[in-house]
Amino acid sequence: MQTTPLSPEDPVRIGGFELLGRIGQGGMGQVYLGESPGGEPAAVKVIKPSIVxxxxxxRFAQEIEILxxxxxxRIAQLLDADADAEQPWLATEYVEGPDLGKHVMTHGPLPALLVLSLGATIAEGLGYVHKQGLLHRDLKPANILLGPNGPKIIDFGLAVFAESSASLTAANTVVGxxxxxxxxxxxGEKPLTSxxxxxxxxxxxxxAATGHLPYHATNIHVLFRMVTDPATAPDLTGTPPELVPLLTSxxxxxxxxxxxxxxxxQHCRALVEAQGLKLAQARRRLTTYTAAPPQEFLTLLPAAASEGVVSPLPVPSRPADAPPTDESTSEAAPTLFLTSPHQTPPAGPPAEPEPTALAPQSTQRTQSTQDEQGTPDKQDPSNAQDLPRRARDTGRPPARSLRHSAQARRTAQQLREAYAARAGF
Incomplete structure (x- = not known):
């Protein structure tokens, strides 16, 4: 994710958090990337002075109590807060990753298998929220962050206690x-339910599956009319057939x-298991697909190939609809992680129903916000120090075999680490 520098009017410290940059702006205030005295990153939300x-x-105090x-x-946790400060603020866990909206707009819709994994993960997270007698009320793609440990839900600013008649909004006002x-x-019906x-x-x-929402109109009044009209069906154009019954319901x-x-x-689990995977495996594939830099592996092999290093692991050829192999015993690396240095990587998102190859994208990855934006991936192998070093020209002819060369060992180690980080077991 990308931060923007602090402006001269921005504070340099809020509470005990040192502010490092801006990562987003919401209706009520600014969100900063902060760091605790112990070095823990945090998203620090501050109310705009003009609306205090x-x-x-x-309302801010209510959000703090709800958090x-x-x-x-699956919930970005509250770290600290002060609703009585001159500028009220709260700090939550910082999730280093894009939001779902930005990811789909940048890289295209997710494969159906990963949509099912996302659905099961977020639904389970909402279940814990509902057990507390709470409703989120403003779940949307921008409020789902795709972090390195899986998706997380953020922004409970509109959350309310279920069955509660209390409200801070004006009468006849719809918020969301x-x-x-x-x-x-x-x-505007009340009470609302889960x-x-x-x-x-x-x-x-x-x-996530199509890149569009069920209703779309340029006029807000037309949009409200479409949403509330029982005769206007949601637009499911482009939805994978296996997802249509679930999304329709x-x-x-x-x-x-x-x-x-x-x-x-349970519905998501059944559909994932019908494809021969466990839900936990599908969740790991979702995290690999969304959180890893898309060129992480593809940038490694061309560098090695330029020095004559042939990939030590073969690329298996398997139809997209074939059942997954037992990754814990297979000697060959799955195509999710390997590509021949002599092949041109295919364009576009992975084929359905199973993501067997990362879609190659620009190495400059557009990211999103904690509410809107964030900071660069610290493990991005586009950094020079993370790539194999180019062999120095000594004027001597190359050795017949690079099997035991330092370059080959470095490449093999990086291949093993990349494979281990993404293995489906």
Whole structure:
């Protein structure tokens, strides 16, 4: 992810956090990349001075209390906060990775297998939120961060306690993202139930699979009318056939017709297992596909090939629809990790139903925000020190075999590390 420098009017420290740069801007304030005294990175959200009043403080205090309540591996955790400071602030776990919206816009839709993995992971995370009697209410692609340890949910600023009649919004005011909002929320109905988050997750999965949302219009009033009209069906154009039944049920106009988050998890699991994988394997593939720099492996082999080093591991040839091999016993590396140095990498996203090759992209990777943006991947092998060094020209003819050369050993070690980091077991 990319940060932008602090401006002269930005503070250099908030609470105990040193501010290192800007990573996003929301409706209520600015989000900074901060660092704790112990060196822990954090996303520090600060309310804009121009809107600090009793109402904004009350809403911010509510967000802090909600973040103290929610927990789970898929939730960006609260680290510290002060709603009574001159400039109210809160600091949450910093997730180093793009948001789903930016990733799809930059690299294209995800393969169906990875969409199912994403659906099961986020649905399970929402289940923990719902057990606390909470609703997110504003789930959307920008609020799903694709971190190195899997996707995480952020921004509980609109979260409310389920069945609660208390609200900080004005009467007859609808708050949320219209294109990801279920009909009952768009109509201002209360109380809302966990079905609102199921619908929103359906819009997220549809976007992940197709690159578009269920309703789209340039006029906000037209969009609201489409969302609330039971006769206007959501646009599922481009949806992989195996995902259509699940997304159709999640995007049902009637809240009671939608599955629960537990049922979403089970449905996703069944579809993944039907392809011969465990859900945990699919989740690891999702993380590999979204969090790893897309050129990480492809940049290694051309450098080695230029020095005459042939890939020590063969590239297996396997139809896209063939069942996956047992990766724990296979001698050959899967095509997800290897490409021949003499081949031109294929363009575009991996073939369905299983992501067997990383889509080669530009080495300058456009990233997203903690709310919108972030910092560069520290493990990006495009850095010179991470690439194999070019052999020095000594004027002597090359050796007949590079099997035992230092370059070959370095290349083999990098191949082993890349394979081990992405193995599906």
């Amino acid at each position: 009043d009793s109402t904004s403080r009350q 103290k309540t929610v927990w789970g591996a 993202t219209p294109s990801c909002m279920p009909p009952e929320q768009a109509n 079905a609102v988050d199921v619908y929103a997750l359906g819009t997220v999965l549809l976007f 999640m995007l049902s106009h009637q809240a009671q017709a939608r599955p629960t988050v537990s049922e979403v998890v």
